[in-house]
Amino acid sequence: MKHERFLIVDLGSQYAQLIARRVRELDCYAEIVMPDVPLERIGEAQGVILSGSPWSVYDEEAPKVDPELFRQDTPVLGICYGMQLMAALLGGEVGAAHAREYGPARIRVHDEEGLFRGVGAELDVWMSHGDRVERPPEGFAAIAETPSAPFAAVRSSDGRLFGVQFHPEVTHTPRGTDVLRNFLYGVCGASGDWRMSAFVEEAVAEIRDVVGPDDAVICGLSGGVDSSVAAVLIHRAIGDRLTCIFVDNGFLRQGEAEEVLTTFRDRYRIRLE
Secondary structure, eight states: OOOOEEEEEOSSOTTHHHHHHHHHHTTOEEEEEOTTOOHHHHHHSSEEEEOOOSSOTTSTTOOOOOGGGGGSSSOEEEETHHHHHHHHHTTOEEEEEEEEEEEEEEEEESOOSGGGTTSOSEEEEEEEEEEEEEEOOTTEEEEEEETTEEEEEEEETTSOEEEESSOTTSTTSTTHHHHHHIIIIIISOOOOOOOHHHHHHHHHHHHHHHHOSSOOEEEEOOSSHHHHHHHHHHHHHHGGGEEEEOOOOSOSOTTHHHHHHIIIIIISOOOBO
């Protein structure tokens, strides 16, 4: 089954995985992609979110996206660096903030529709930036501000491109989930057609199709999140036709090898060599 797809463009943020998690918690399917994502994939997406980054947009090695990304029909939300990058690539101006903001702040909302629908005239947020948008691109308007960031949030005149200087994905922004929900459902028109439980069922069905009824699978199992999830999904799909191979490489934490053996052999009853 094909689902509405949201793309999280990872520009080097420590929060890219968290943004994807928040989108999935709101019943929308999200994938993390690199800045060089092909424009065809952008066109197929329901919406795009640009992550933050430790870089400045003017750093020589700073991650960039194709400016054509913003000229697709797909709605885009830029978060922190993502907003600054959008502004810079579309002809706006980004500069060093007079006072670096890191930590709690309160924004004053100018437009209580769209991105800020139902969140109130003021919003407690979490900031983490040294640069700020000094002048938004032509056709953009400020929809929120702080005393040190006059463009704490911006919107394009067609209501398709948005940027926020704060981080809606962290728990330190109490209404951040509402902001993301407004983008997903209000701006992008999401239907909420994805559930984690459905993903498990679909993954199991896909594994059965790929493996076939008479084939077997060998899975390298480290005990980490990725290989552990893969092993459990494959085992659910094909049972004892899965054999996991675990290698104690000598660099594991004390007792970790024994824990892996106990968990997968005794608890999950997975064949483990």
